[in-house]
């Protein structure tokens with residue numbers, strides 16, 4: 256049985272090797288450790304092994320962990336799950352980033368519940384394969400939606416996030432990731448703070464990095480299978 260520290264180390268090596276294989280600069284891809292359903296003790300193990308970026312999907316569970324770990328105050332917490340409007344305040348108050356913005360109403364609430372001295376970093380979720388089972392806006396709607404988000408003063412638009420359709424062939428999945436990279440590059444031209452293209456999980460991170468990801472979100476490969 257490998258420890259969390261050992262698995263984390265091996266993922267870091269895979270991320271760096273995939274980055275170099277893609278002829279991209281060393282350390283240009285960040286690793287978000289997705290700790291949903293896992294206990295605080297697992298997060299502490301990853302933290303002690305040097306991990307600082309963590310992602311949670313469920314508001315209540317995430318907030319409890321953030322409060323329990325408040326002494327580890329250099330952790331950067333990313334919210335990566337669906338948000339209901341009655342939960343926006345908790346998200347705005349406790350998380351540093353929200354990667355799943357796809358409704359203006361939710362973004363406006365998060366903006367109202369954040370402040371100029373604690374701005375919330377946000378990514379727009381794009382449904383790149385127009386998959387009926389996935390959240391996110393369509394690529395066609397991105398530029399108008401990004402403009403609306405960028406006008407909210409307490410949010411900082413940092414980039415895009417996607418989850419491609421499951422069970423695609425490798426070439427189709429590569430094409431989806433590459434379309435995201437084109438959208439990301441275009442977005443960067445308009446909004447200077449944009450620096451994050453969040454795509455790739457335990458099963459597809461190499462392909463995502465090869466096609467331009469700047470942040471992979473990895474759960475199972477670090478913490479083991481979820482129940």
Ligand SMILES: *Cc1c(COP(=O)(O)O)cnc(C)c1O
Pocket residue numbers: 289291312335336418456457458472473474475476
């Ligand atoms: C759970 C989750 C992940 C991590 O998935 P793994 O396959 O366990 O690496 C990444 N992104 C999102 C949005 C998730 O919900």
